[in-house]
Amino acid sequence: MKKKVVLFLPMLIALLDVVIEFAIPTNEVINTNGVHYFGYLMLIIAGIYLILGIRACISNTYWCHYYGKIKFHSVAIAFLGLIEILTDKLVVLPTVYFPSVNNILACAIAEKNMLAACTLYSIRLLFLGTIFGGAIGVFTGILMGWSKTINYWVAPISRFIGPLPTAIWIPIALLVFPNLLSASVFIVALTMWFPTNVQTMSGIQNVKKGYYDVADTMGASTAYQIIHIAIPAAMPQIFVGIFSGVTSSFISLMLAELMGSKYGIGWYINWKQQIMAYSNVWIALVILAILCYSTIQLLFALRNKFLGWKEGMIRW
Structure with missing residues (x-):
């Protein structure tokens, strides 16, 4: 029974944030036009966690997945409430640099069209860059790992340009x-x-030579050995390279959007920072964090799909 009550802890904390938002008056320094965006957000979050808690009570499988995350989610929701108290209610933090969650949400709603356009521009740029860079990286890596001749000529150039x-x-x-x-x-x-x-x-070079010996004995062609032996055996390291490349690409994305672009999250952050609109900067940072998190989760899903045969053997 106690464990079932714990399942609804995030919902209870979210409801406590709602009470704080509507019961404690907003400081006169803060101007949100009387709209309690934070309170409405916490009501939505409370509803979501009510559904998740009920689902966990019904399904033992989902309970095992959900129970371990409750502490972190509860602390995160409580932290948002604390931030709202320190900014919107007590104004302990400098309002220029640390706007309240209410103000951040108000800016997000006011500039939703601009933020949507900038987000789509960044997604397009990130998608094109990672697809082209990843495809060329995998292709050249296979050639360099398979052929000593190609490695001899290309590896020095790669080591010079890459870092x-x-x-x-x-x-x-x-x-x-x-x-x-x-x-x-x-x-x-x-x-x-x-x-x-x-x-x-590295993954291609570290494939056990015994696999190729068996393939040679059975008369397998070079193309067959590369496609059906070398690449599958090197897939764990290939995914590590893709993961490292994608995380680094977010830094390059910000730099690329500062080259004169008229859209993009990086451009938007730089623009709003120059005019001291830090509420807009914070919401752009949140969008960027969500975009990064979603991309990493997509990589994990692809890893689980393509490397299901190595489940339990690799962890990253």
């Missing part, structure tokens, strides 16, 4: 590429390419 900071390539990209979008895609793709290339090459 260079991305910012160094910005003026070169602006000169070489015909438009700003292609230059930005190049910056993101270059960041994605190096770790993917290195990890793929």
Whole structure:
């Protein structure tokens, strides 16, 4: 019974935040036009956790998945309530740099169209850069890992170009590429390419030679050995390279959007920071964090799909 009550702890804390929001008056310094956005957000969150709690009570399988996350979720919701008290109610923190959750949500609603356009622009740039960079990185990594001749000529170039900071390539990209979008895609793709290339090459080189000996005995062609032996055996390291490349690409994404773009989360953050609109900066940072988290979760899902045969053997 006690464990079942704990399942609804996040909901209870969210409801406590609702009480705090509506019961404690907002400080006169704060201007939210009387709209309690934070209270409405906590009501929605409370409803969501009510549904999740009921589901956990019904399903033992979901209970095992949900129970371990309750403490973290509860503390996170309580932390939001604490921030709202320190900013919206007591104004303990400087309001210019630390706006209340109410003000952040108000800015998000007021500029939803601009934020949506900037988010879609960043997603497009990140998608193009990671796809091109990842594909080229995997391809060159396979060639370098398989062929000693190709590795001899290409590896020194890879080791020279790859570690260079991305910012160094910005003026070169602006000169070489015909438009700003292609230059930005190049910056993101270059960041994605190096770790993917290195990890793929390492994975191919570390495949046990006994596998190839068996394949040679059975008359398998070189193409068959690469596609059906080398690549599947190297997949765990290939995914590590893709994961490293994607996380690094978010940094390059911000740099690429500062090259003169008129949209993008990085451009939006820089613009709002210059005019001291930190409520907008915070909501853009939240959107960026959600985008990064969603991308990483997608990578985990792809890893589980393609590496199901190695479940339990790799952890990252």
